[in-house]
Amino acid sequence: MAESASRYGRVRDAKLARETILDAAEAAFAQHGFDGARIEAVARASGYNVSLLFQYFGDKLGLYAAVLQRADRQTSELQARVLASVLADETIASDAQRFRAFLETAVQAVFDYLVEHPRLLRILTWEMAEGWQTYSHIASQFPPDESDHQLEDLFKSAWRAGWLRSDFSALIQLTLVFQVCQSYLAFLPLYQVMLPGEDVFSERALSRAREHLVRLIVAGMLIDLPQQTNEERG
Numbered sequence: 001m002a003e004s005a006s007r008y009g010r011v012r013d014a015k016l017a018r019e020t021i022l023d024a025a026e027a028a029f030a031q032h033g034f035d036g037a038r039i040e041a042v043a044r045a046s047g048y049n050v051s052l053l054f055q056y057f058g059d060k061l062g063l064y065a066a067v068l069q070r071a072d073r074q075t076s077e078l079q080a081r082v083l084a085s086v087l088a089d090e091t092i093a094s095d096a097q098r099f100r101a102f103l104e105t106a107v108q109a110v111f112d113y114l115v116e117h118p119r120l121l122r123i124l125t126w127e128m129a130e131g132w133q134t135y136s137h138i139a140s141q142f143p144p145d146e147s148d149h150q151l152e153d154l155f156k157s158a159w160r161a162g163w164l165r166s167d168f169s170a171l172i173q174l175t176l177v178f179q180v181c182q183s184y185l186a187f188l189p190l191y192q193v194m195l196p197g198e199d200v201f202s203e204r205a206l207s208r209a210r211e212h213l214v215r216l217i218v219a220g221m222l223i224d225l226p227q228q229t230n231e232e233r234g
Contacts, residue, residue: 021046026067030119033126034134065138071120072142082109087150093157103218111181111210125186
């Protein structure tokens with residue numbers, strides 16, 4: 001019994017150490033990018049020594065990959081929650097209003113996720129500025145999600161039904177959703193400079209921006225669909 005408790009304690013401590021290190025690394029990569037972040041600084045911020053970082057993650061690139069893999073798991077969980085009911089219903093692409101509602105929910109979820117994860121937002125902005133050079137070295141560690149094929153089928157069905165403006169890959173279209181939300185949030189400090197009298201960071205301002213982006217993005221993806229009447233909504 002004592003041995004089992006001791007083993008559980010070691011596993012729990014190791015998990016805590018890994019998460020603490022990943023939190024410190026995420027902060028460093030967000031502030032300085034991959035090239036500018038220093039392993040020694042991550043070790044100091046986490047409270048663990050450099051040798052333990054190397055033991056867990058191998059090297060700086062391995063640590064960076066682990067940070068992004070954690071984020072990838074989180075976004076996959078988000079995607080699963082958003083898409084669960086949609087992908088279970090094979091008829092949704094035949095109903096224009098339900099397909100619109102799905103896209104609106106997806107945009108809202110992406111925007112909210114990025115608001116809640118500002119460090120990931122900055123890391124991805126660094127990557128974009130550097131031409132995704134670092135990510136290209138670890139891209140093979142991020143296999144396609146199982147739902148990707150289902151999404152492609154869903155978007156193809158919506159295209160054949162005449163709802164979508166483009167037959168672009170679902171992956172590209174949904175990545176563009178991510179990029180538009182990312183761009184808006186990354187530019188917030190500039191908007192504040194341009195509009196010094198407004199609070200662009202407030203919860204109310206972000207909610208208003210989210211709704212604007214939902215309308216903008218979904219209108220760009222879909223053809224002009226007839227509006228539902230009150231009877232249809234009821």
